[in-house]
Amino acid sequence: MATIHFTPRTFLRQTSNEILQACFGDLGVLQELPWADLANHDIECVYDGWQNLPESQRLEIERTFEEAEALASEEGVKTLIDEGLFHGLDLATELDALGNFRDKAMHVAITHPRVFQVAGTIHHAHSLSRRYWRHRGNMPLQQPDVSLAALDQFRDAISAYFRQNEGRGHRCTVDTYLRVDRYHYFFAYPDNYADTYLGHDEHGQFVRRPQRPAFEIVFLFDPVDGTLDVFAQGGKVVQESLQTIFCRTLLHQELPPESPLGHPYELNGLKSRDFLQTALDTDPGDGIEEVQVRKLRLSVLGGAKRRITLEADPDGGPSAIYNMLDECLNRHNMPDALFNITLAQFHFRFVHTGQGRQQTLTFEVSHPNTSNLKSCRKEDLRLIGEKYLRRWGIDRA
Template sequence: MALHYSPRSVLRHLPLPLIRAFMSHEGITPDALARPAWDALVEGDTGALHDAWRKLPPDRREPFEQMMRQVHELASEAGTRQMIAEGPHHRVELADTLAGIDGFHAKALWVYTYHRHVFHTARQLLAAGCPMGRFWNLTTGFDDVPFDATPGALTNLRQAVAFLYREQGRGHQCSIEQYERDGALYVFLFVDDYTHTHTAHDVRGTLTRTPLRPTFEVVYVYTPSGVAPNGVGTLDLYARGDRRWRAELRERFCEHVLHTRAPLADPARRSYHLNGLIDHSFPLTTDPARGVLSAVIRKMRVVAREDMTRRVVLEANAARTGDVYEMLDIHFPVERFPRDELLVSMVTFTIMHTPPDGDRARPLTFDVSFPDACNLKSLSPAHREVGEWCLRQWGILGDDEPGDYGGGDDGTDGGPAGAHRAA
């Protein structure tokens, strides 16, 4: 999961010569008011650099901030590996160059500056290669089904998806991008959304309201059985909206790209997706009206992506809210262990709840393990109902539709760029 973004923290990790190179490459020059402060900058003075950035004219400050946000998303070991792996597809070898650049943020900025297409493709593929979150859906059971990525097949898919969304008054325009990597197919569709009113200040500081028709993403990641780690073909689908639309989108892909029907799924399949819990801000929603008063994490088992056999169990003081995250920061400092390199494989929750016929709150403690283990089934029906309600609210229990990663109504989330699969 991406770390929290703030301009000052990003600037702290970017070398001044590389920032100057980026500005020169992009034609971003300070005006007369900002230039004295900018010319006087010295390496390591983050405060002065932050002030100089803030004083840039809006038309120059905003692309600078866009760069910082996107660079921050790829500033990790996983992001660096993805950029290096993407380079050869654009006839660029990056490994030796990036090895000589210190710091993940600096590596990402160098690629952003000099190989923008490599950067943006790597950013898309990294997010799509780690699908987890409210609007991701997994379908398994594609036994040795090849994909058809010819222009005709992809055009048919684009037109079918656009036609589907036109029923909602969206989808008037739709663009498609596809990438074949390591035997898997990644397809990104950018679909016109409803018209919004964009309110912003123009370069003169005047508040303006402008009609804006943004796009939203539909993402497919198809992994044939021949290259899948467990030998089972899978289709990951990202699409905001209710389940009916996701089912329709899945069928469109199967029809036009796989030339088959989606396999039937096991209706009894359950899955638990825990990796979002690595983030301090993960919301453990409660509802006093239902008797659910509070929820804390008492225990968390953490593993590293690079070696799944090594794991650490953090057992917190249940009386201290957030104690498990204090332990996580102590034993896994962010600078040494980027959060997108860690996975959560087991969690113990304690919920304080008041039974419908009770007069005082009682604790309910249960364990959940990735991918499909939970001891709620050994508890009373009343306790099981409370626990499962919480897991569904939190997007952890995915049993409403086979393969669903949780949630299902329209809304917003971090999107493909902020999502990662629990492995």
Template sequence: MARQFTLKKCVTAFSNVRMQEYFEARKIPIGIDLRHVAEEDTKPIIDAIGALPPDARAEVERDFQDAFSLGDEGGLKSILAEADDLGNDLTDHLSRIDGHEDKALWTLIHSPDAFEAARTWRTVETLNFRRHRKDLPKAAPPCDDHVKEKLSKALVAFFAKEARGRYCEVDIFVRDGSADPVTGEIKGGRTLYCAYPEDYATTDIGYDEHGKRKRRTRRTAFEIIFQYFHDEGRLSLYAKGDKKRALALQRIFIDQVLDMEIPFDLRGDRVFELDGLKNPSMAFPTPPEDGVEYVLLKSLRLSIPGEPGKRITIEASGNHNGNSSLPAQNLHAFLQESLDQEKMPLDRYRVTHATMQVKFPGKGHRGSVTFGITWPDSCSLRDEESHMRIKQYLKDWSIDRA
């Protein structure tokens, strides 16, 4: 989960020595020597940052927010992994620095490439990749400069039809998989292709360095992320737009990066199979070491193939009260009561959406993950640790058929 940012939280979390090092490295005149300010006295530091020119203040706020977002155990692991991939072992340096936030800020100053890669992966963990394609080569895709250029040019041409996307930069980040201790097979590798096409011009109202209000025109970029899972041959997409656009963007990736031509019908994107959820006896086993308290099936949406618009949604209500099977039993009982199976047997219906809940250890709602799966290729799970565990459960339960 992303850490909530405020400037005061950052100034409190970072040591004065580390912030002084940051301002000196960035050549931003802060007006005071932070080494002579008491650690608990945040006001003069916040005031000094607030007095900076708008562009410098925005740079500080952005950098502090990024470093703060990586200032925890998960962020440190990501920083060390990315630095190692770049051939830069930061373990010794970071072990001499107290506090996860200071370690992150030090990395921003001294190893910006590792920091940017770690920041990107942390951001990806918060996104919903809702479109998937599974019938692709089970291998690491190419990620050289030639591929970046091909993908960039193809996206520029695609968005030119919408009178935008004149420029498009592509960044690529790779996470190698790990060897299976038994088979030696490499599993779990992922590659990110982050594209930033130029968006339409926007106008906003702001203030210049003299405090005068001005209208400013900006050309921002929007984000498209392709995530490729090496050992699954799966392509996941993060992009705004409907399914038609998603298919077009997938086609661009497959053409330009994988250099393949494949038919774009529904067979390739049937990642999730939900019909088994109609069975009230379907079990949801999880590894004992994960400490899962319960798995709930909270809702089902059923549709009749060939008859668009005709669908039924069944929801479980009430409190489980520690009985993990009760809501599922209620849901299936209500399902049986609601359908006239003499006219339309249950096996004629297709489950096109399901809502589930997995409860990991934690008091109250802590540790609870509620998510939706839509047939054939959409899921609201993200890439943070607990969500990644659930993605593996979906495979174990034969819901994810990739």
């Protein structure tokens, strides 16, 4: 999409005096101008009056004009109309009598400021460089969790990801919008690296002021078609990490492969102690006395070589590996959404029949598609291992 260049005098000339008077009237300023006697496009006294306003009022009007300029197109007006429908407004009829795109955009800014603000945000998202958008299909067909708790987890996971991997993002703000009762937009604004502001303060003095601007990440999720589009500057690793964070925190699922056959082993269910209860659900006929997870390898999002391997005491019981997780991980710096389980070692101990040594089965499973269970020479034990990998949702092939 072409970049919109805002020029104050051009904007004033192409906006009707009636609309301009209403805009300034909202702030209770410039009502002394002879509006009734001014010809359209006779804007010098309007321009001078605007520029002589106190800075706060002058800048507020300037922001409104810039945002209206960005929406002053056929596509921008359509965005306003679509957002109006979501708010129960028939803006198509309301705007039909207005002569040009700037009048239409300014009319909505004056009479329906919330519609104007949301439409401007959505329109801005669609004007971002296509180079940094990544589209993904095969997403879960479900509504995202937009509760405050889920959005806080989403925000904190994004912050932790950039803090751990890039040394920025120490604070983050997330805004969410629903468009036409279908498309969910999430705008994340993590802190960028520190910078210095060069400019003038409210007293006209030139200042150098430290600042920490935000950078922008946009998520667009369609639960009907099962698609997720993410705008983020960075390569494939950054994009897939953000997709994973979105799926875990707002959909409460693991990120599915883009191809349903992409990887048969999913190990992230082992993050939770709830697996201990799941592992107790065995069939008596299989003769299983105990199941342990003895080893876990954690791979940190965004760092292909950043791994943590935990090996529990074999005599520590089924909960030993989870006690290690709790003891070794700082969950503020490393929330669940920020790492994958990429290897697990399972140990099955079978009920002793009284004959010979007590049977055991130990094997490893690695994401995405590797396991040494196939090399087990005792077919009956191998079949039991494969059975429970499927039951526990680890083998998804």
